[in-house]
Amino acid sequence: MSRRPDPATLMLARAFPEQPDWSAAERLTHFLDHYWQQQSLLLPGAITDMAALQSLLDGDELAGLACEPGIDARIVRHSGDHFSSESGPFDGERFATIGEADWTLLVNGVDLELPGFEPLFALLRFVPDWRLDDAMVSFAAPGGSVGPHFDHYDVFLVQMAGRRRWELGGACDGADRQRRSDTDLDLVADFVPDTTVTCEPGDVLYVPPGLVHHGVAETPCLTLSLGLRAPSADDLLSAWAAAGRNRLPLALDPPLPADPGRLTAETIAAARSQLRQQFLQSLDATSPEAFARWLGTALTRPGRLTPLAPPASISAAELAAELAAGAVLERSPGTRLLVHEDALGRTLFAGGQAFRADDLSETALAAFIDSTVLDASDLTEAAALKLGSELYNAGWMLLSEDPA
Numbered sequence: 001m002s003r004r005p006d007p008a009t010l011m012l013a014r015a016f017p018e019q020p021d022w023s024a025a026e027r028l029t030h031f032l033d034h035y036w037q038q039q040s041l042l043l044p045g046a047i048t049d050m051a052a053l054q055s056l057l058d059g060d061e062l063a064g065l066a067c068e069p070g071i072d073a074r075i076v077r078h079s080g081d082h083f084s085s086e087s088g089p090f091d092g093e094r095f096a097t098i099g100e101a102d103w104t105l106l107v108n109g110v111d112l113e114l115p116g117f118e119p120l121f122a123l124l125r126f127v128p129d130w131r132l133d134d135a136m137v138s139f140a141a142p143g144g145s146v147g148p149h150f151d152h153y154d155v156f157l158v159q160m161a162g163r164r165r166w167e168l169g170g171a172c173d174g175a176d177r178q179r180r181s182d183t184d185l186d187l188v189a190d191f192v193p194d195t196t197v198t199c200e201p202g203d204v205l206y207v208p209p210g211l212v213h214h215g216v217a218e219t220p221c222l223t224l225s226l227g228l229r230a231p232s233a234d235d236l237l238s239a240w241a242a243a244g245r246n247r248l249p250l251a252l253d254p255p256l257p258a259d260p261g262r263l264t265a266e267t268i269a270a271a272r273s274q275l276r277q278q279f280l281q282s283l284d285a286t287s288p289e290a291f292a293r294w295l296g297t298a299l300t301r302p303g304r305l306t307p308l309a310p311p312a313s314i315s316a317a318e319l320a321a322e323l324a325a326g327a328v329l330e331r332s333p334g335t336r337l338l339v340h341e342d343a344l345g346r347t348l349f350a351g352g353q354a355f356r357a358d359d360l361s362e363t364a365l366a367a368f369i370d371s372t373v374l375d376a377s378d379l380t381e382a383a384a385l386k387l388g389s390e391l392y393n394a395g396w397m398l399l400s401e402d403p404a
Contacts, residue, residue: 003366004126011046011123011156011204028126037154037208040168042197046158046204047120053160053202056116059139059222063095065107065114072108076146076185083147083185104144104217111135112333118372120226124156129336130299133227140164140217148191148214154228155207159199162221166205167193169212188212199223231299239298240282289344293354300336301352313393316385323376327399329388330373335396337369348387350396359383 007013007024015027022030035041047053057065066073066088073088079102088107095105111117111134121132133153137160138146148167157166169191191212198218199205207213215223231239252274254267286294314322323329331337338349339357348357348368357365364384367374379385391397 003370010126011043012126014046015041015043017044035206039208040211040213041206042199043204043206045202047202050202052116052119053158056160057110057114057137059220062105062107062137062139062222065110066090066105067092071113074106075103076106077103078145078147083187085185099141101141102143104138104140104146106136106138106146108136109134110137115333120158124226124228127228130338131228131230132336133229134334136225136227138223138225140221140223142217142219144217145215147185147187148212149185149187150210150212151207152209153230154209156226157199157205157207158224158226159201159203160222160224161201162217162219164199164221164223165216165218166197166199167214167216168195168197169193171210236298239301240294243294289342292340292342293347296338296340296347296349297352297354300338300349302334314389316382316389319389319392320385322399323379327401328373328375329379329392329397330400332396332398339365339369350391351394353394355387355390357387360387
């Protein structure tokens with residue numbers, strides 16, 4: 001069964017270098033108690049494998065990715081205090097004319113297009129996998145910035161190359177915080193930083209939701225943003241409605257005769273009351289087991305991710321033959337797995353779908369949950385091969401050559 005990772009394997013293992021006697025577990029606990037969703041924290045030298053980090057991509061490769069159809073990319077430019085943006089995909093010639101300063105290229109979902117990002121997400125597994133969103137990478141020319149802003153989710157900003165200065169403010173007041181009206185970017189007005197930090201390659205800056213931050217490139221630099229999102233109440237309500245859980249009869253019939261051209265207070269009150277009653281009744285009518293299965297599909301449902309269609313369906317026996325020949329089974333980019341067990345059995349959720357996992361041993365199930373790449377030694381059980389083939393046929397796993 002899935003286990004909490006050893007704190008020594010997490011990004012926080014080297015936090016608080018001023019406390020040399022603290023264990024990795026103590027560092028993680030201190031971070032969660034005093035920083036998580038409360039205040040920012042600079043993690044100097046948090047990424048130790050710089051060769052692997054810098055091999056992911058460079059600025060030229062990011063620009064090439066921004067030119068591909070379907071890619072979510074933006075260029076943000078500024079002149080003095082004026083900011084403007086343009087959306088991609090871009091023509092390659094755009095980067096030849098953009099100049100050498102004061103611009104930033106941002107590309108979302110880079111981990112869905114390129115391999116190698118899962119080890120970075122694994123450094124953040126003190127949160128559930130379903131909170132891991134995507135990897136956004138930005139390249140900034142000297143002076144490049146997207147302006148002072150805040151996010152509604154936790155983010156770990158990994159400095160891949162170059163040097164970036166971050167100006168940090170306190171927690172903003174959300175919707176009540178005054179925004180700038182002179183740009184189409186969602187920027188905070190009248191920002192005065194409380195502190196400034198500088199990130200060098202390998203440094204990581206944690207920024208909690210709602211904290212205003214403003215990054216400025218001091219040299220050409222590449223920054224990776226690992227976002228940790230949680231579904232909002234609106235997200236879950238929409239998913240609940242989309243699943244048909246609210247399909248109870250409504251009887252919004254006003255007293256007659258009625259004024260045909262007027263929305264009356266009585267109609268408004270009746271609609272409000274019936275919708276509230278409908279929602280509560282649909283929740284009460286759903287068993288705990290059914291609710292858990294709905295939630296598992298909602299939490300693992302992909303956002304921008306489109307499952308990779310396999311070239312052809314594969315049977316468990318055919319999968320075993322592929323693995324025996326040296327292939328490995330790995331998660332499609334961005335796929336998150338989640339397991340739940342209750343009185344009705346054990347279910348594995350992937351990509352918003354539910355798969356039965358009753359017959360897997362604890363060891364085999366842990367291999368699916370804890371590993372992103374499985375080989376023949378992980379899939380020795382018939383039930384594991386069956387589940388692996390089902391995930392492959394659904395597009396949530398793929399076969400590839402052994403990376404070793």
